[in-house]
Amino acid sequence: MKNSPLLDSLKAAGGRIVSGGPIYLSGVSLFALLFIAGSVTGIYSVYFEGSRHAYGTSREIPLAMLISTYTFFVVASTGLCLVSSIGHIFGVRAFQPIAKRAVLLSVITILSGFLVIGLELENPFRLAIYLFTSPNFSSNIWWMGTLYACEVVLLIIEFIFLMLDRHRVSAVVGFFGILFGVAAISNLGGVFAMLNGREFWYGPYLPIFFIASAVMMGCGAIIFFTVLAHRIRGAALEGQVARSLAAVGKLLMLMLAVVLFFTIWRMVSLTAGGTEKLMVLDALVRGPYAFNFWALEIGLGIALPLLLLLGSRGRRIGIMFLSVTLMILGAFFARLQMVVVGQIVPLYWDLGVSEYSRLHTYAPTWQEALVVLAGVGFCGAAFLLGEKIFANFDEAEASAEVKIGKVDGDEP
Amino acid sequence: MTFKPFEDGNPFEASGAISSVDRRAFLKIGLVVTGVFAGGTVVSAVSAAEKIFPRGSFPEKYPYKPHYCMVIRVDRCIGCRRCVDACVAANAVADYGWRTLVLEREEKAAIGQPREFIPILCNQCNNPPCVRACPVRATYKDRKNGIVMMDDKKCIGCKICIAACPYDARYYNEEKGAIDKCDFCFESRLSRGEKSTACSVHCPADVRIFGDLSDPRDRVYHLIHQLQKPVWVLKKESGARPNVFYMKG
Numbered sequence: 001m002k003n004s005p006l007l008d009s010l011k012a013a014g015g016r017i018v019s020g021g022p023i024y025l026s027g028v029s030l031f032a033l034l035f036i037a038g039s040v041t042g043i044y045s046v047y048f049e050g051s052r053h054a055y056g057t058s059r060e061i062p063l064a065m066l067i068s069t070y071t072f073f074v075v076a077s078t079g080l081c082l083v084s085s086i087g088h089i090f091g092v093r094a095f096q097p098i099a100k101r102a103v104l105l106s107v108i109t110i111l112s113g114f115l116v117i118g119l120e121l122e123n124p125f126r127l128a129i130y131l132f133t134s135p136n137f138s139s140n141i142w143w144m145g146t147l148y149a150c151e152v153v154l155l156i157i158e159f160i161f162l163m164l165d166r167h168r169v170s171a172v173v174g175f176f177g178i179l180f181g182v183a184a185i186s187n188l189g190g191v192f193a194m195l196n197g198r199e200f201w202y203g204p205y206l207p208i209f210f211i212a213s214a215v216m217m218g219c220g221a222i223i224f225f226t227v228l229a230h231r232i233r234g235a236a237l238e239g240q241v242a243r244s245l246a247a248v249g250k251l252l253m254l255m256l257a258v259v260l261f262f263t264i265w266r267m268v269s270l271t272a273g274g275t276e277k278l279m280v281l282d283a284l285v286r287g288p289y290a291f292n293f294w295a296l297e298i299g300l301g302i303a304l305p306l307l308l309l310l311g312s313r314g315r316r317i318g319i320m321f322l323s324v325t326l327m328i329l330g331a332f333f334a335r336l337q338m339v340v341v342g343q344i345v346p347l348y349w350d351l352g353v354s355e356y357s358r359l360h361t362y363a364p365t366w367q368e369a370l371v372v373l374a375g376v377g378f379c380g381a382a383f384l385l386g387e388k389i390f391a392n393f394d395e396a397e398a399s400a401e402v403k404i405g406k407v408d409g410d411e412p
Numbered sequence: 413m414t415f416k417p418f419e420d421g422n423p424f425e426a427s428g429a430i431s432s433v434d435r436r437a438f439l440k441i442g443l444v445v446t447g448v449f450a451g452g453t454v455v456s457a458v459s460a461a462e463k464i465f466p467r468g469s470f471p472e473k474y475p476y477k478p479h480y481c482m483v484i485r486v487d488r489c490i491g492c493r494r495c496v497d498a499c500v501a502a503n504a505v506a507d508y509g510w511r512t513l514v515l516e517r518e519e520k521a522a523i524g525q526p527r528e529f530i531p532i533l534c535n536q537c538n539n540p541p542c543v544r545a546c547p548v549r550a551t552y553k554d555r556k557n558g559i560v561m562m563d564d565k566k567c568i569g570c571k572i573c574i575a576a577c578p579y580d581a582r583y584y585n586e587e588k589g590a591i592d593k594c595d596f597c598f599e600s601r602l603s604r605g606e607k608s609t610a611c612s613v614h615c616p617a618d619v620r621i622f623g624d625l626s627d628p629r630d631r632v633y634h635l636i637h638q639l640q641k642p643v644w645v646l647k648k649e650s651g652a653r654p655n656v657f658y659m660k661g
Contacts, residue, residue, distance in 0.1 A: 123589060
């Protein structure tokens with residue numbers, strides 16, 4: 001029986017994975033193991049043990065690490081989508097060699113986010129039904145969910161056409177992809193920003209900040225994964241790709257500065273925002289969240305990466321890699337911080353009653369940490385497998401001939 | 413009904429002083445405080461209204477029929493918490509959650525009574541933030557009586573409504589597989605012909621008075637539409653327009 005081309009290519013991809021070498025295969029196995037362990041833990045936590053017992057969330061702090069991890073992944077996804085669009089949709093040549101990988105990573109990170117949120121929701125299956133049959137158009141979660149569902153479909157189509165080198169179709173689909181992505185991420189900001197009862201979140205800041213933060217994350221993620229990909233492939237990072245990463249690095253520096261600027265003004269504005277905001281400010285600057293804020297969010301997530309990037313001059317790939325690794329870690333804690341401190345001030349603190357006289361606290365449980373690692377595991381394993389399955393990333397990078405506006409079917 | 417704060421011209425133009433004609437016009441409205449507007453602090457809904465509410469912000473009629481609401485005469489509360497027990501018994505409230513609480517404030521320097529008790533529950537807001545936030549309309553405002561209800565089978569357990577509620581009135585009930593909250597005992601009592609909530613019925617000090625704000629013969633109507641005693645709501649600034657009123661006496 002004659003094999004189909006699809007089967008042939010699958011066999012070839014399988015062969016490339018198997019012959020990836022011991023380090024590569026250990027990496028895939030480790031991430032796959034994390035994915036499985038975390039998913040099993042999440043399923044057990046929600047459906048058997050009960051999230052009330054397994055997760056650190058409470059009536060007082062109902063949104064915590066899993067929501068923030070979801071936010072972390074989807075912000076990265078939109079960022080990757082945006083950064084890839086600079087090259088292959090808007091035609092900036094320096095950004096073209098990273099486009100394919102960025103689109104694939106955008107799909108992978110968004111799915112990682114869905115995985116984590118799926119293990120956080122108590123009844124995710126009801127969402128699949130009632131999102132369509134009982135929509136609430138005034139709900140940001142409804143819009144966010146719907147827009148992200150559309151975006152992931154568009155991203156997949158965009159990626160398929162990119163891989164087929166049909167760039168015009170891919171660019172058109174990708175353009176709608178970024179429209180949906182930006183709308184979705186701003187709605188994710190709106191999920192928090194439209195809660196009038198939560199002073200720290202309320203206002204137009206978060207939707208805008210999330211977009212800036214997304215571009216920052218997208219830049220960081222593409223540098224991080226491109227460097228890793230070349231290490232996996234044993235290829236030197238030079239030529240067009242290296243120049244492309246230098247360009248992404250410059251954009252990242254700008255976005256780090258923008259995010260720093262956002263953060264500074266957010267903090268300054270808290271000083272004049274009334275007692276509740278002062279309580280949050282105090283908790284962040286010198287209270288229980290001071291380490292997270294100064295060391296992780298600012299130091300690890302913004303200041304150090306910015307300094308390292310400046311020092312790397314866009315050429316020293318090792319330093320750039322270290323910089324974005326720290327930035328990604330810092331961004332994870334920044335998301336957690338943003339979600340948690342919005343809920344630490346007790347709702348009736350102003351009544352002066354004993355029941356609401358102390359700041360609420362939250363500590364993640366090991367189950368939550370494992371669910372986060374399920375997302376990380378999925379992301380890592382899918383990235384590693386993607387690098388072998390889609391072998392022509394390198395060809396695209398080597399030639400960097402992403403022809404904008406080229407008529408479909410003209411490709412040789 | 414639609415809330416039209418600026419229906420009657422720009423309120424800011426008149427914010428400096430309110431003429432006696434305006435004041436009479438306001439009183440003529442009969443202090444139509446529709447669940448919505450008593451002041452946010454310890455001020456009289458009447459005396460404070462001219463400072464707090466812009467002109468034209470008073471709806472002409474009550475949005476619901478019956479328009480259920482509760483008046484809590486807070487200084488009468490002795491902290492026995494029979495209301496909480498009655499609520500748990502009537503509504504099968506989980507031991508890890510609550511639908512109503514009695515908060516306690518200690519004022520050591522106060523002469524006479526050093527403690528104050530403040531009952532809280534879902535405020536059945538006219539503009540409920542939880543209802544706006546729910547992606548699948550699992551929680552909704554009943555069109556007839558204005559109670560914020562739950563449709564358990566739709567609840568996805570995202571808990572955004574818990575975060576959205578300014579009154580801490582919601583918790584996730586794992587037995588139900590949905591958010592649980594006060595429904596003014598609609599399911600357990602009102603829908604079965606009872607006229608009041610369990611907490612109200614079991615209060616020995618007549619603190620919680622439940623009734624229909626749209627009925628001029630109802631007790632709550634009289635309590636809200638009087639000018640002598642201050643009436644207020646909690647967290648007025650949230651814009652939720654609650655239907656639980658607080659007063660003394």
